[in-house]
Amino acid sequence: MATSGFQLERTRPQRRAVYRMAKLSTRRRVLEVGSGEGVVAAEIASRTGRRVWGLDVCLPAMHPAGVSFTRGDANKLPFRDASFDAASFHFVLLWLPDPVAALKEAKRVLSPGGAVLLLAEPDITSRRDEPDTGLGAALAESVRRQGGHPDAGRRVGEWLEEAGFRPELSQTSPDWVTIGDVEETVAEVAELLKNGWLSQAEAEAMIKRERSAQGTRRVLLPLTYGVGRLS
Numbered sequence: 227m228a229t230s231g232f233q234l235e236r237t238r239p240q241r242r243a244v245y246r247m248a249k250l251s252t253r254r255r256v257l258e259v260g261s262g263e264g265v266v267a268a269e270i271a272s273r274t275g276r277r278v279w280g281l282d283v284c285l286p287a288m289h290p291a292g293v294s295f296t297r298g299d300a301n302k303l304p305f306r307d308a309s310f311d312a313a314s315f316h317f318v319l320l321w322l323p324d325p326v327a328a329l330k331e332a333k334r335v336l337s338p339g340g341a342v343l344l345l346a347e348p349d350i351t352s353r354r355d356e357p358d359t360g361l362g363a364a365l366a367e368s369v370r371r372q373g374g375h376p377d378a379g380r381r382v383g384e385w386l387e388e389a390g391f392r393p394e395l396s397q398t399s400p401d402w403v404t405i406g407d408v409e410e411t412v413a414e415v416a417e418l419l420k421n422g423w424l425s426q427a428e429a430e431a432m433i434k435r436e437r438s439a440q441g442t443r444r445v446l447l448p449l450t451y452g453v454g455r456l457s
Contacts, residue, residue, distance in 0.1 A: 234265060236403060237346040237449065241316070241346070244343050245270075251274060253274065254311060256270055256276070256279070256310060257279045258314045259281050260300060260321070264280045264286055264288075266316050267280040268291065272292065279294050279295075280296070301327045302331065308337040309335045310336055310337065311336065311339065313343070314342070314345055316345040319344075319375070320378035321369065321372065325378070326388045329386060330390065333389055341454060342391055342453065344453065344454060348447055349380045350377070350378075350447070351377045352377075354447075355444070356445075357442065357443070364423065368421065390457055392456070393452065394455065395451065398449045403445050404444050415429050415436065416429070
């Protein structure tokens with residue numbers, strides 16, 4: 227599932243914190259794994275003034291300035307050893323059946339002194355919705371059914387250690403986020419329908435509940451972010 231505008235806006239403070247931790251301005255060759263449309267890769271390119279490489283299973287229709295895209299698999303990166311000095315992930319590890327294998331691949335392509343940037347990984351199993359329209363549970367189930375890990379946010383530290391990194395992680399404070407535009411959550415329901423995780427009737431009922439909650443809709447979603455340094 228593509229990173230939504232909601233996710234991009236809500237994780238902006240976490241991304242900035244990770245960029246500072248990783249001393250992003252000193253990183254000359256950065257790879258974004260699971261780059262999607264390249265929005266985050268383009269952000270990194272604009273901050274460093276250098277080209278960024280984006281990798282995903284599908285290439286985007288539009289190529290943002292400063293980003294070079296490669297089609298590929300996170301578990302088998304099509305790059306030589308020590309090709310990059312930073313590799314970033316944003317809402318990606320939760321979707322991978324074997325996130326440790328992907329992190330080990332990231333380690334392989336990193337040069338000495340390199341780092342993994344964990345820009346945001348959610349723990350959807352700890353998500354709370356008010357009012358509860360069923361969307362949070364449906365999102366967690368969709369990740370499970372695709373072989374992913376909806377509890378990625380609470381497990382990313384152990385994954386980094388298993389892959390050979392030294393984790394320096396933080397978690398967002400337990401604050402509720404008010405959703406001002408109901409179309410943000412309606413878009414998430416539509417994505418679940420598109421991918422076959424909800425029936426038409428289920429999606430219509432959920433959208434109705436989302437629209438009826440407009441103006442009062444709040445979400446609490448813990449996010450883990452930080453840096454994995456080479457041990």
